[in-house]
Amino acid sequence: MLEKKSLNLILLNFFISILLFYFLLNSNILHKYFVGGSQYIFGDYKAALNMVVCSQENQSLSCPEFAYGKILTFLPYSDDLKFTYDVLIPYLLILIFVFSITFSFEFKRKTNIIIFYLSLFNPSTLLLIERLNLDILIFISIFIFAFNKIFLINWIILINLVLLKIYPIILTLIIFYENQKRNIYNSLIIFLIIFVIIIFLISKFNLLETLNAYGTESKAGYFYLFSFNHLPKFLKYSFDFNYIVSLTLLGLIFIYSVFRLCRLNNIKFINFNNNYRELILFNLGASILILSYLIYSNYYYREVFLICVFPLLLKEEFFKVKYIRYFLYFSISRYFFEYIYSYISLTDFIYYINDIRYFKSSFTSVSYLKSFFDLVLITNLSYFIYIFNKDIIIEKLLPLNKLLKN
Numbered sequence: 001m002l003e004k005k006s007l008n009l010i011l012l013n014f015f016i017s018i019l020l021f022y023f024l025l026n027s028n029i030l031h032k033y034f035v036g037g038s039q040y041i042f043g044d045y046k047a048a049l050n051m052v053v054c055s056q057e058n059q060s061l062s063c064p065e066f067a068y069g070k071i072l073t074f075l076p077y078s079d080d081l082k083f084t085y086d087v088l089i090p091y092l093l094i095l096i097f098v099f100s101i102t103f104s105f106e107f108k109r110k111t112n113i114i115i116f117y118l119s120l121f122n123p124s125t126l127l128l129i130e131r132l133n134l135d136i137l138i139f140i141s142i143f144i145f146a147f148n149k150i151f152l153i154n155w156i157i158l159i160n161l162v163l164l165k166i167y168p169i170i171l172t173l174i175i176f177y178e179n180q181k182r183n184i185y186n187s188l189i190i191f192l193i194i195f196v197i198i199i200f201l202i203s204k205f206n207l208l209e210t211l212n213a214y215g216t217e218s219k220a221g222y223f224y225l226f227s228f229n230h231l232p233k234f235l236k237y238s239f240d241f242n243y244i245v246s247l248t249l250l251g252l253i254f255i256y257s258v259f260r261l262c263r264l265n266n267i268k269f270i271n272f273n274n275n276y277r278e279l280i281l282f283n284l285g286a287s288i289l290i291l292s293y294l295i296y297s298n299y300y301y302r303e304v305f306l307i308c309v310f311p312l313l314l315k316e317e318f319f320k321v322k323y324i325r326y327f328l329y330f331s332i333s334r335y336f337f338e339y340i341y342s343y344i345s346l347t348d349f350i351y352y353i354n355d356i357r358y359f360k361s362s363f364t365s366v367s368y369l370k371s372f373f374d375l376v377l378i379t380n381l382s383y384f385i386y387i388f389n390k391d392i393i394i395e396k397l398l399p400l401n402k403l404l405k406n
Contacts, residue, residue, distance in 0.1 A: 006106070006107070009107040010102055010107065013105075013107060013116065014098060014099060014102040017102065017120055018094075018095065020121065021120075024126065025129070025130070030130050033342075033346070034123045034126045034130075034342055034343075034346075035123070035126060035127045035130045035131075035342075042090050042131065042132040043130075043131050043132075044131040044132055044133040044134065045090055045133070046132075048068055049077075049085055049086075051068075051072065051073075052072050052073055052075055053077055056077055068134060068164055069164045069165065071160060071163040090132050093132065093136055093137070093140070094132075096140050097129075097136055097139065097140060098120070100139075100140055100143040101116070101119070101120065101307055102116075104143065104278075104281065104311040105310070105314070106311075106314060108316075109319075111319070111328060111332075114332060115310055115328065115331065115332060116310075118332060118336070119307045119310060119335070120307075122335045122339070123300075123338050123339060123341070124224075124226070124300040124302075124303040124304065124338060125301070125303075125304050125307075127299065127300065127301040128301035128304050133301055134165070135165075135302060135304065137161070137164070138164075138165065138168050139304055139307075141157050141158075141168075141171075142171070142281065142308055145158070145171065145174045145178070145280065145284060146278075146281040146284065147277055151178055151179065154174060154178060155190070155194055159194060159197055162198050163198070163201060167291060167292060167295075167296070168288070169198075170287045170288055170291050171284055171288070172191060172195070173287060174280065175187050175190050175191045176191075176396065177279075177280050177283065177392075180276065184397065187396075219296075219297040220297045220298055220299045220300075221297075222234070222237070222359070222367070223349070224299050224300045224301075224342075225297065225367075226292075226293060226298045226299070226300040226302055226303050226374060227293060227296065227297045227298055227374075228247075228250065228251075228254075228375075229243075229247060229297060230367070230370065230371035230374060231246065231250060231368070231372070231375070232247045232250060234364060234367050234368060237359070237364075238364060253375075254375065254378075254379060258379055258382045258383055258386075261379070261380070261383040262383055262386050262387070266321075266322070266323035267324065267387050268321075270317055270318060270321070271317070272388070272392075275312060275317075275318075278312035279312055279388060281308045281309075282308060282309045282311075282312040282313070282384070283385065283388075283389065284308060285305040285306065285309055286308070286309055286381045286384065286385055288302075288305045289302070289303070289305045289306060289378070289381060290381055290382055292305075294378075300338075306331070306377070309381065314328070327380055330377075331377070334377065337366075337369065337373060338370075340366060341366045341369070344366050345363065345366075348360055348362050349363035350363070
């Protein structure tokens with residue numbers, strides 16, 4: 001049970017956060033200093049909704065290309081539900097989003113409070129909220145997976161997420177973590193059943209045609225980028241350095257850095273018995289972040305999944321580990337840097353000579369720094385995932401090893 005003082009702090013920060021979001025969404029501050037773009041809010045959500053409406057009401061006409069899985073077309077929609085879809089659902093999603101984060105944080109020290117507000121009100125999260133990209137559904141679902149013990153509900157949500165965007169397939173990891181008492185054989189059977197159901201539904205409802213689109217609904221170019229190819233792109237632009245060569249070299253640096261950190265291992269044994277749900281939250285959020293970073297050219301609203309790692313790392317037994325503490329300080333610095341990156345990306349980034357586009361040196365400089373910070377972030381998250389899970393994986397695989405030996 002939560003202590004009364006802790007509950008009061010949680011509720012206080014929840015209501016403060018909601019009020020701040022409401023103020024920002026109904027002022028020009030977001031578009032002027034943080035996200036730019038259109039002057040209306042919830043653009044990605046409304047674009048998805050328009051696709052749904054068009055597919056249901058104008059089946060004989062050509063509708064805009066779907067940026068998400070066509071499972072959305074099965075949503076019930078009518079004019080009677082217009083207010084619900086246009087107003088109630090967007091603000092309800094934001095409420096659940098803030099609620100999920102607030103109730104997973106402990107407000108025991110200043111560092112926790114700083115990270116809480118920076119994680120909510122940094123430019124990348126603000127872009128997610130302003131656009132109301134459907135990544136917010138995946139984010140909320142991760143919290144459901146971590147704390148909900150009615151596993152069938154988790155599996156149903158998971159199947160629908162994969163049909164919405166392809167990259168949540170990595171969240172099938174939850175099958176191997178959600179029940180500590182479930183053995184590896186049962187986990188594999190459930191995994192295979194869910195996989196077969198997903199393939200069947202994709203085939204049954206002809207969803208394969210959107211496979212290349214959803215999950216990468218629009219690729220980020222040079223702006224608001226969170227991707228492994230961030231640095232190679234700018235090396236190509238600035239120095240005409242071969243893109244494939246720089247991508248390969250960066251990949252080798254990344255693999256070596258993770259391997260080196262794992263060998264050094266600055267984190268000794270930590271007991272997860274009292275933090276298992278937070279560990280699930282960490283694993284799912286970090287896995288999506290790493291997968292997206294390495295494979296896709298993401299707009300940086302996908303960095304929202306970084307929030308999932310903080311409830312575990314801010315626990316007392318983790319925070320006292322020096323290396324983890326330094327990582328948290330690095331994350332704070334990175335969030336502050338994003339304000340600079342975002343502002344320069346909006347106000348001082350481009351000029352033209354003879355109709356040829358050039359990036360200003362201020363923009364290229366912060367872009368190089370952003371790519372470096374992102375690489376450091378993902379390298380450390382990869383290291384943490386290995387260190388936190390290696391013993392659990394060995395224990396889970398032990399029955400299989402015995403079977404193979406026999």
